[in-house]
Amino acid sequence: MKALPLLGVLLFIACPKEGALGKSNDCTVTLPDPVRTDRSIEECMSLRRSVRSFSADTLSLAQLSNLLWAAQGVTEPVRGFRTTPSAGATYPLEVYVFDSNGVFHYEPGAHKITIAKSGDQRAELARACLNQGCVKAAPTSIVLCAVPERTSARYGERAMRYIYMEAGHTAQNIHLEAVALGLGSVPVGAFDDEAVAKLLDLDKAIQETVPLYVIPVGVPVP
Numbered sequence: 001m002k003a004l005p006l007l008g009v010l011l012f013i014a015c016p017k018e019g020a021l022g023k024s025n026d027c028t029v030t031l032p033d034p035v036r037t038d039r040s041i042e043e044c045m046s047l048r049r050s051v052r053s054f055s056a057d058t059l060s061l062a063q064l065s066n067l068l069w070a071a072q073g074v075t076e077p078v079r080g081f082r083t084t085p086s087a088g089a090t091y092p093l094e095v096y097v098f099d100s101n102g103v104f105h106y107e108p109g110a111h112k113i114t115i116a117k118s119g120d121q122r123a124e125l126a127r128a129c130l131n132q133g134c135v136k137a138a139p140t141s142i143v144l145c146a147v148p149e150r151t152s153a154r155y156g157e158r159a160m161r162y163i164y165m166e167a168g169h170t171a172q173n174i175h176l177e178a179v180a181l182g183l184g185s186v187p188v189g190a191f192d193d194e195a196v197a198k199l200l201d202l203d204k205a206i207q208e209t210v211p212l213y214v215i216p217v218g219v220p221v222p
Contacts, residue, residue, distance in 0.1 A: 027114065027115045028107075028112050028113065028114045028115075029061070029104075029112060029113050030110070030111070030112045031061065031064065031065035031068065031069075031111050031112055031113065032061060032062055032065050033065070033111075034065055034066045034069040034070075034073065035062065035066065037066075037180040037181065039179070039180045041176065043179075044176040044177075044179040044180050045176065047179050048175055048176060048179050049184070050185075050186040050187065051134075051184025051185060051186055051218075051220045052133065052134035052137075052186050052216075053134075053137065053220065053221040054134075054137045054138050054139060054184065054216070054218030054219060054220060054221060055218065055219040055220070055221050056139070057139065057218065057219040058099070058100065058139045058140070059099070059139060059140050059183070059217065059218070063181050063183065064097065064113075064140070065111070066177055066180075066181060067142065067174055067177050067178065067181070067217065068095060068097070068106045068111075068113070068142075069083065069111065070083055070173040070174055070176070070177035071083070071084070071095050071106070071142065071144075071170050071173055071174050072084065072091070072093060072095055072106065072108045072170060073108055073111065074108050074109055074111070080109070082108060083173055084166060084169040084170045084173055085166065085169055086162075086166050087151055087154075087155060087159075087162035087163075087165070087166065088151070088154050088155065090150045090151040090153075090154060090155075091108075091150065092146045092147050092148060092149075092150040092151045092159075092163050092166065093144055093145065093146050093163075093166060093167065093170060093212075094106075094144075094145045094146070094147060094209060095108075095142060095143070095144060095145075095170075096116065096142070096143040096145065096200055097113060097140060097141070097142055097143075098121055098122050098125050098140065098141045098142075098143065099120075099122070099139060099140045099141075100120045100122070100139070101115075101118075101120070102115050102116070102117055102118045102119055102120070102121065103115070103116045103117040103121050103199075103200065104116060116200065116201070117199075117200075117201070121199060122135075122136070122138075122141065123136065124199055125141055125143075125196070125199060125214070127195070128191050128192050128195035128196045128199055129188055129190065129191040129192075129196075129214055130190055130191060130192070132188060132190065134186050134188070134216050135188060135214065135216050137216070137218070138216030138217060138218045139217075139218045139219075140216070140217050140218060141214055141215060141216045141217065142174060142214075142215045142217060143196065143200065143211060143213070143214050143215075144167050144170055144171065144211075144212050144213040144214075144215070145200065145202065145209050145210060145211045145212060146163045146166075146167065146209065146210055146212055147205075147207045147208065147209050148160060148163060148208060148210065149207050149208065150207075151163055163212075164212070167212045167213050170213075171187060171213050171215060174215055174217070175187070175215070178217055182219075183217055183218060183219060183220070184217070184218060184219070184220030185215050185216065185217045185218075186215070186216055187213065187215060188213070188214040188215065188216065189213065189214075191211070191214055193210070193211055196211040196214070197209075197210065197211055
């Protein structure tokens with residue numbers, strides 16, 4: 001059954017004025033609390049495969065909530081610890097979501113998403129990913145980026161090694177959570193860095209921010 005475009009409805013309610021979506025931080029959606037699935041971690045590891053064919057079904061807000069929580073969700077509010085390990089708890093990663101409504105930025109502390117760019121940007125993302133069919137077909141893609149300065153301020157030239165490790169931890173969490181939700185995903189590392197950065201307006205960021213990983217997610221085609 002095709003999921004209702006709940007995110008689009010919520011954004012319409014939150015951003016009733018035409019053109020409001022074009023401004024960052026104007027429109028946010030608080031995600032529902034993540035829910036526990038009935039699949040064990042061992043089952044998810046056993047079933048995980050790279051899925052490149054997706055149905056037209058969109059993700060529900062609940063599914064997106066679980067995926068983003070798995071990526072960088074806060075598990076210890078007092079100290080801000082998250083679902084993935086980070087060198088010195090510097091947390092350099094930033095998580096973005098592409099879907100038919102636009103591009104969204106995930107804010108782990110509040111467990112909410114804020115629109116960064118309105119309109120469907122998935123075709124542009126697919127082109128930036130060298131026209132890979134899986135990116136074009138997926139209803140949602142999660143893009144992991146990093147702000148190296150957060151980690152390099154403490155660890156110097158070893159920072160990028162730690163950042164790449166954290167991106168791998170985060171991506172694996174997303175892939176396993178996708179399995180737990182009955183979804184499919186695929187790791188994508190082949191893309192034009194500058195094109196993805198421009199699509200996310202990273203060239204305008206106050207601190208240097210670099211794209212690291214693209215993960216298309218959706219309902220797999222049997």
